[in-house]
Amino acid sequence: MHELLAAAVLxxxxxxxxxxxxxxxxxxxxxxxxxxxxxSHTDGVVAWQLRMDVGSGDEVQTGRxxxxxxxxHLLFHGSQATPRAARERALLALGVEENAWTWFDxxxxxxxxxxxxxxxxxxxxxxxxxxxxxxADIVRREAGAVYGEYRKGQADPMTVLLxxxxxxxxxxxxxxxxxxxxxxxxEAMPDGLDxxxxxxxxxxxxxxxxxxxxxxxxxxxxTALIEDRLGAWEPGTDKPPRVPVEPRQRAxxxxxxxxxxxxxxxxxxxxxxxxxxPDAFADNAALSLAGMLLTGATGSLTQRLVHxxxxxxxxxxxxxxxxxxxxxxxxxxLREDADVTAVEAIVxxxxxxxxxAVDPARLAAAQARVAAMQALGSDDxxxxxxxxxxxxFPGTDLDTNAARNALLDAHTGxxxxxxxxxxxxxxxxxxxxxxxQAP
Amino acid sequence: xxxxxxxxxxVGCAPVIDAGPIPAVxxxxxxxxxxxxxxxxxxxxxxxxxxxxxxxxxxxxxxIAALTARALADAGAGDRDxxxxxxxxxxxxxxxxxxxxxxxxxxxxxxxxxxxxxxxxLFADALVVPRFDSADVTRLRDDAVYAVxxxxxTDEEALAHAAFEGxxxxxxxxxxxxxxxxxxxxxxxxxxxxxxxxxQYVRESVLVGLAGAWTADAKLHLETRLQSLPTDRHPDVPVxxxxxxxxxxxxxxxxxxxxxxxxxxxxxxxDRAHPDYAAMWVATTALGSHRQTFGRLFRALRTDRGLxxxxxxxxxxxxxxxxxxxxxxxxxxxxxxxxxxxxxKLAVLELERWASAGLDEEELEATRAWLSRxxxxxxxxxxxxxxxxxxxxxxxxxxxxxxxxxxxxxxxLSSVNAALATHIRPxxxxxxxxxxxxxxxxxxxxxxxxxxxxxxxxxPDAAAAERDEVVSQSDVQLQxxxxxxxxxxxx
Numbered sequence: 001m002h003e004l005l006a007a008a009v010l011x012x013x014x015x016x017x018x019x020x021x022x023x024x025x026x027x028x029x030x031x032x033x034x035x036x037x038x039x040s041h042t043d044g045v046v047a048w049q050l051r052m053d054v055g056s057g058d059e060v061q062t063g064r065x066x067x068x069x070x071x072x073h074l075l076f077h078g079s080q081a082t083p084r085a086a087r088e089r090a091l092l093a094l095g096v097e098e099n100a101w102t103w104f105d106x107x108x109x110x111x112x113x114x115x116x117x118x119x120x121x122x123x124x125x126x127x128x129x130x131x132x133x134x135x136a137d138i139v140r141r142e143a144g145a146v147y148g149e150y151r152k153g154q155a156d157p158m159t160v161l162l163x164x165x166x167x168x169x170x171x172x173x174x175x176x177x178x179x180x181x182x183x184x185x186x187e188a189m190p191d192g193l194d195x196x197x198x199x200x201x202x203x204x205x206x207x208x209x210x211x212x213x214x215x216x217x218x219x220x221x222x223t224a225l226i227e228d229r230l231g232a233w234e235p236g237t238d239k240p241p242r243v244p245v246e247p248r249q250r251a252x253x254x255x256x257x258x259x260x261x262x263x264x265x266x267x268x269x270x271x272x273x274x275x276x277x278p279d280a281f282a283d284n285a286a287l288s289l290a291g292m293l294l295t296g297a298t299g300s301l302t303q304r305l306v307h308x309x310x311x312x313x314x315x316x317x318x319x320x321x322x323x324x325x326x327x328x329x330x331x332x333x334l335r336e337d338a339d340v341t342a343v344e345a346i347v348x349x350x351x352x353x354x355x356x357a358v359d360p361a362r363l364a365a366a367q368a369r370v371a372a373m374q375a376l377g378s379d380d381x382x383x384x385x386x387x388x389x390x391x392x393f394p395g396t397d398l399d400t401n402a403a404r405n406a407l408l409d410a411h412t413g414x415x416x417x418x419x420x421x422x423x424x425x426x427x428x429x430x431x432x433x434x435x436x437q438a439p
Numbered sequence: 440x441x442x443x444x445x446x447x448x449x450v451g452c453a454p455v456i457d458a459g460p461i462p463a464v465x466x467x468x469x470x471x472x473x474x475x476x477x478x479x480x481x482x483x484x485x486x487x488x489x490x491x492x493x494x495x496x497x498x499x500x501x502x503i504a505a506l507t508a509r510a511l512a513d514a515g516a517g518d519r520d521x522x523x524x525x526x527x528x529x530x531x532x533x534x535x536x537x538x539x540x541x542x543x544x545x546x547x548x549x550x551x552x553x554x555x556x557x558x559x560x561l562f563a564d565a566l567v568v569p570r571f572d573s574a575d576v577t578r579l580r581d582d583a584v585y586a587v588x589x590x591x592x593t594d595e596e597a598l599a600h601a602a603f604e605g606x607x608x609x610x611x612x613x614x615x616x617x618x619x620x621x622x623x624x625x626x627x628x629x630x631x632x633x634x635x636x637x638x639q640y641v642r643e644s645v646l647v648g649l650a651g652a653w654t655a656d657a658k659l660h661l662e663t664r665l666q667s668l669p670t671d672r673h674p675d676v677p678v679x680x681x682x683x684x685x686x687x688x689x690x691x692x693x694x695x696x697x698x699x700x701x702x703x704x705x706x707x708x709x710d711r712a713h714p715d716y717a718a719m720w721v722a723t724t725a726l727g728s729h730r731q732t733f734g735r736l737f738r739a740l741r742t743d744r745g746l747x748x749x750x751x752x753x754x755x756x757x758x759x760x761x762x763x764x765x766x767x768x769x770x771x772x773x774x775x776x777x778x779x780x781x782x783x784k785l786a787v788l789e790l791e792r793w794a795s796a797g798l799d800e801e802e803l804e805a806t807r808a809w810l811s812r813x814x815x816x817x818x819x820x821x822x823x824x825x826x827x828x829x830x831x832x833x834x835x836x837x838x839x840x841x842x843x844x845x846x847x848x849x850x851x852l853s854s855v856n857a858a859l860a861t862h863i864r865p866x867x868x869x870x871x872x873x874x875x876x877x878x879x880x881x882x883x884x885x886x887x888x889x890x891x892x893x894x895x896x897x898x899p900d901a902a903a904a905e906r907d908e909v910v911s912q913s914d915v916q917l918q919x920x921x922x923x924x925x926x927x928x929x930x
Contacts, residue, residue, distance in 0.1 A: 141745035298526055368532065375481045376532060379480055379482055380820040
């Protein structure tokens with residue numbers, strides 16, 4: 001039930017333009033935000049995404065890191081009226097495929113639903129959201145599955161390096177721990193019934209939820225349906241604890257990981273960047289384009305490190321759009337005989353060069369690619385729901401996102417990539433991570 | 440909101456196959472082109488399947504099929520070197536995705552409709568006039584060597600699957616990783632790729648398709664470009680029977696990771712064309728459908744006992760292109776080292792119960808209903824519809840939703856259970872474990888000793904404890920078991 005980072009490896013968190021089908025947005029009386037995107041050619045298929053405004057970036061309680069993700073697992077145990085086994089039987093009959101993922105800011109329950117099962121699926125969702133039934137035994141057993149997920153992640157050098165890089169970059173904000181949580185806290189999850197009940201009561205409230213429906217849906221009837229099924233979901237009364245602000249980073253940091261078995265060295269350079277917010281849209285857009293110009297198939301770092309100098313097997317980049325200031329990451333999988341120090345210097349050189357000037361032709365190509373990529377996802381209701389959902393954050397809506405996307409457009413955009421690079425991708429904001437085989 | 444030029448339910452979009460199903464009768468005939476009804480959307484989907492998978496790797500050249508396929512997209516084509524190809528694809532906003540499998544290679548490209556001419560040229564260049572520039576082929580080769588040697592060591596689940604196939608098909612072309620083996624790969628050069636392309640990428644072996652907002656001009660352009668493919672006969676490859684699995688054996692691959700995961704199974708004769716396919720599909724889905732929570736294995740190992748993250752069963756590898764040699768396999772995802780023996784015993788007991796007692800009527804109907812209802816979800820957009828139509832044409836099996844629903848509808852409880860009895864052989868199992876303590880695992884399973892489950896803070900009730908005790912005391916009855924280090928598995 002966890003697809004951590006699966007959708008975060010592109011520099012294209014900025015989506016939802018006129019190229020994708022038109023969305024309508026409504027807020028129900030209980031605070032649930034409903035976004036409906038009808039698509040005329042998706043006969044009989046609806047993509048469902050319930051995005052809860054809670055993730056590991058909200059985990060401020062000592063000893064309970066990883067709980068947002070753990071709770072995602074627990075929600076699949078259903079209600080007293082429809083416990084897990086009955087829920088699974090119902091899903092079989094409805095023909096629904098569902099899953100979920102959790103990351104820093106969100107927990108997303110997604111499904112592909114036959115259109116004629118939408119009403120019954122909405123009822124099932126309402127049932128578990130309002131009436132989740134947990135026992136100590138359920139919590140203990142589910143903790144074992146999370147431990148299994150953690151064990152798998154710890155076998156992957158990239159996962160481990162990035163976990164350590166985030167730990168190093170964030171001293172105060174909960175982005176410093178991975179979404180799966182710290183090992184000691186995972187080991188304590190079996191005792192988490194009371195925490196789980198309190199977590200549900202506090203965070204799983206309609207005013208913290210956005211439901212996206214894309215595909216074969218009629219906005220009017222779907223709105224009425226969701227009001228009927230989820231309108232009784234009660235808003236919360238308590239406010240979640242304040243998430244601490246990360247102090248300003250004033251000097252570069254570094255972390256080294258010794259890997260016990262054979263592996264190609266990994267190098268990560270991670271810079272603090274602004275949150276995804278209307279106040280920072282110009283910088284958000286400029287840094288997205290900077291990422292595309294550095295990494296990806298035609299990025300300057302990819303060209304130099306992979307194709308020209310043959311120092312690396314691959315160069316990856318991702319940042320994600322986050323509610324609070326996060327990291328922009330460049331990750332290099334080096335060849336075994338490559339000099340890590342030399343490669344690190346090359347990354348700095350290329351970033352510095354981008355801070356001086358950007359080739360207008362390459363910038364135009366990146367902007368054209370953004371537009372084209374948005375169009376390319378327009379036939380699949382799941383991708384359309386993803387695109388809209390990824391762009392919606394606290395403080396943003398469909399209108400502000402349209403304004404943000406205009407910044408990326410080659411014709412209307414006025415982003416200053418070099419200025420954003422000079423402001424944000426600087427030594428004082430940098431955390432360097434290196435993973436290599438232990439001697 | 441956009442309208443359709445042709446009102447066409449997903450279910451009813453029967454592909455229009457212009458030049459007849461595989462096999463072709465004349466090598467000089469035009470490349471077979473398949474089209475789905477055009478839409479007035481903004482995207483054109485181009486795809487091809489080529490009968491040039493790794494089963495055609497010559498001995499000593501293991502990995503050449505996959506290397507050739509990757510080089511189509513990333514080692515220059517036509518007038519462009521690799522960088523110019525990347526730039527052209529990037530500017531159009533698309534990518535050429537190439538997937539090499541056992542018997543087939545697939546190429547897919549999604550293209551903004553306004554750029555369709557440029558996309559067709561890039562697509563056709565890759566298929567017809569790849570350059571195999573030396574520096575790029577060498578880079579791709581090095582990348583493959585890393586992936587099948589060091590890279591596999593950091594993904595114990597991929598290692599388990601690769602090792603399982605290596606053992607299951609030992610001495611057979613399916614026994615090599617699709618990407619090849621380290622030693623043979625390291626010796627491959629651009630001329631090897633050119634030679635493989637020259638013999639395997641001929642008109643007779645290629646099937647292409649268009650979907651989405653394609654036009655007659657685009658189709659004609661693509662067909663005209665593909666006329667340049669050679670008209671030579673596609674070399675026959677004798678279909679060799681995989682080695683038989685007799686008795687139960689276990690290979691423990693020793694890693695540094697403190698987990699234990701398993702892949703186990705045996706070859707079966709049931710491919711998509713087999714009359715028992717639908718019955719086995721229903722039965723295997725009930726045992727454990729990929730990433731779904733309702734299967735018997737998932738419920739027994741994860742839901743009831745929290746042993747791991749997931750447990751599934753297959754009669755064809757998930758996401759694979761059509762293959763000549765299907766196998767039944769179970770995937771038990773990593774559990775703690777201490778619970779590894781118990782997890783395997785439980786999985787084998789579930790397999791035995793499933794194979795001998797079969798499904799009951801309620802389970803059959805629930806599984807059939809889910810499969811039947813989810814079929815349209817898997818072809819929910821033109822890209823997926825085109826991929827499915829190409830698979831159907833390649834395998835010669837009608838994979839339309841209607842045909843699959845009809846096949847599912849014909850399944851009965853007796854046909855499911857008869858198919859299980861015929862095709863599943865629980866006593867003949869090849870098992871691969873990847874474990875941080877492979878020697879201890881093999882010892883525990885061969886000593887006929889109790890291997891109790893270790894719960895974290897869970898005290899099972901008396902009935903559950905009794906069921907666990909039965910599992911703990913059971914015997915996997917291995918006829919053969921051995922271990923080896925992970926290092927160098929596919930060197």
